[in-house]
Amino acid sequence: MRRFLIGLVLGASSSGITWAVTHDRGWTAVVGLVVLVLVWVGELILDDLL
Template sequence: MTRFLLGLLLGGCGSAITWAAGHNTGWTVAIGVTVAVLVWLGEFILDDLI
């Protein structure tokens, strides 16, 4: 649950920064979703790499 909330928070922060820098909806959604998914699945990705 902690990782889910952290992903939501960091995804939202990434989206806000992207929106403030470029005002582009497509990039904003892409960055927010990418950051959230990487946080949610980061443990599984790192286990495969190590």
């Protein structure tokens, strides 16, 4: 649950920054979802890399 909330907050904030810079809905959605997914699977990726 903790990772979900962190991913949600970071995804929303990165979407907000992207929206402020580009004003493009497509890029905003893509960036927000990518950040959310990377937070969710980041632990698995880091375990494999380390």
